[in-house]
Amino acid sequence: MPSGHVEATVDGTVVAESDTYEIVEGNVYFPPSSIKSEYFSKTDLHTHCPWKGDASYYTIKVGDKELTNAAWYYPDTFDKAKHIKDYVAFYKTKVDVTTV
Secondary structure, eight states: EEEEEEEEEEEEEEEEEEOOOOEEEEEBBBOGGGGGGGEEEOOOOOOEEETTEEEEEEEEEEETEEEEEEEEEEEEEOGGGGGHHHETTEETTSEEEOOO
């Protein structure tokens, strides 16, 4: 598990932050307790990864800005991805993720 402080921001508003996280395929996965739930709403989108499982998605709303399906997580993972079960990752084109 990497160390250091990591933040996810939308237009300068922190939507998730943590000192513990996982990196998988170049994406930072935040523990579920680190997201600020007031900005997140579940969507109906689901996708499949052959080694991680089925992903579910969140739309993020900060002020008047709504980012549809901007974050994803795996509620039920395959064995190789158990370490990221319920962890949340963000599309880099929609959310800024930085190590502080």
